[in-house]
Amino acid sequence: MDLTGAKWRKSTRSGTSGGNCVEVADSISGVVGVRDSKDPSGPALLFSPATWRSFVARLPERR
DSSP: OOOTTOOOEEOTTSOSSOOSOEEEEOOSTTOEEEEETTOTTSOEEEEOHHHHHHHHHTSOOOO
16 A cells, blocks of 8 residues: 555654654545654554554553
8 A cells, every 4th residue: 555645643742762653644545554653664554444443442541
């Protein structure tokens, strides 16, 4: 799948030190992309929107 037009975003909790961050693109019709922010030209995982919502709903709440 061509992801060149995807709008990637990083969590606001990621900070500025680099670290272990992921970026998410939910601007693609029918899929949600996830990639390593340190390797933006590397591979991306693709999930259906329903699968992504299910995953996010099960994450523990951070305070």
